[in-house]
Amino acid sequence: MSTIAFIGLGIMGSPMAVHLAHAGHQVVGYNLTPDRTAPLVEAGGTAAESIAKAVTGADVIAVMVPDSPDVQDVLTGEGGVFDNAPADALIIDFSSIRPDVTSALAQEARSRGFRIIDAPVSGGQAGAENRALSIMVGGSAEDVESARPILDVVGSTVVHVGPNGSGQTVKAANQLIVAGNIQVLAEAIVFLEAYGVDMRAAVEVLGGGLAGSAVLKQKAQKMLDRSFEPGFRIDLHHKDLGIVGSAAREAGVVTPMGALLAQLMASARANGDGGLDHSALFRGVEQLSGKASR
Known part of the structure; x- marks a missing residue:
């Protein structure tokens, strides 16, 4: 079981984080609106007051936020993932963002000693709640394989479609x-x-x-x-x-x-x-x- 920091607990992120907690992973959640962490806490996870605190000691960092600037801020911003996550942590970006932004972030992540995949999802709220998401994954074969135990908890169809940016x-x-x-x-x-x-x-x-x-x-x-x-x-x-x-x-x-x-x-x-x-x-x-x- 992994220690997972889950950043972004909205309509999609919240049920995904809850499923991971139910699967036995130690899940620490962070959301800009703190009350969104309640379902995760009820499922046995914990809430963090900041991204920095959420990612401390995490093996895996999952990101599910609305748009390209949001992902950039979560990863590269002050107090963000790149400045606070442990070396060699695996970053899974479930967000749907621009492929070129994903590719650039992946290059920076690797230069800073992280592993990263893009894993946008399809299936909407119902898919997230029912663990029935279709997940299109971009990244190296090794990193995708490392993420399989996480992806298989939240998705029913998980397909590696190519290098970083391909999922997007x-x-x-x-x-x-x-x-x-x-x-x-x-x-x-x-x-x-x-x-x-x-x-x-x-x-x-x-x-x-x-x-x-x-x-x-x-x-x-x-x-x-x-x-x-x-x-x-x-x-x-x-x-x-x-x-x-x-x-x-x-x-x-x-x-x-x-x-x-x-x-x-x-x-x-x-x-x-x-x-x-x-x-x-x-x-x-x-x-x-x-x-x-x-």
């Missing part, structure tokens, strides 16, 4: 696909409702054919119920589509659908829906169709 690149592609599926599902539901179709039956039959998907299974009912409690917020998906756009530009490839989806996600944020689940793209389709009631 695959996650960006994942977010492009998910956003596209959510948008077309929203359009399909608004279309079907306009014709008075039995929606329960429609969703059932669509799910059994080629149109079936994890997105349809997890998000259709939220749209039908107009219930958008966040499992993965529009704000975060907006950030991820920005990563897709910038990375695609750097690679010299075009993502026209990605550009449209980024604009639709930005529109949802502008209309005050940034804190809702990304299935709330549905509200934008209703609004464009003249059927919205905000």
Whole structure:
């Protein structure tokens, strides 16, 4: 069993840290909002007052924070991981950030005697709570293997996809696909409702054919119920589509659908829906169709 410092106990990080504690690891959690450490403490973990205190003596440092600047601050900032973690500690970045930032941080980590992998996750709050995350991992084969006992606790699908930064690149592609599926599902539901179709039956039959998907299974009912409690917020998906756009530009490839989806996600944020689940793209389709009631 490892001593794990877990930095970032939000919607995703909290249940992940709890699972690690239940698995027998000694987990020390830190969050900017201290009350977020309560579930971990109840699960047998402990709370730290700072990143520096959390990482002291840790074998593994797990990071799950919202964006590239947050990861940079956690790792390289004053009082951060690089200045306080033990030599040869293994850093697992579960955050979804820019691949180029990940690669640069990995280079600095190695120069300072740390091991590091990027391990962004897919599956949302439900996946985190049910230990059913899909984890796309970038890093050396040796470091990924060292992290397996941790990754296997929180994920059901763990795949090494290449060197540092590769996990973030695959996650960006994942977010492009998910956003596209959510948008077309929203359009399909608004279309079907306009014709008075039995929606329960429609969703059932669509799910059994080629149109079936994890997105349809997890998000259709939220749209039908107009219930958008966040499992993965529009704000975060907006950030991820920005990563897709910038990375695609750097690679010299075009993502026209990605550009449209980024604009639709930005529109949802502008209309005050940034804190809702990304299935709330549905509200934008209703609004464009003249059927919205905000």
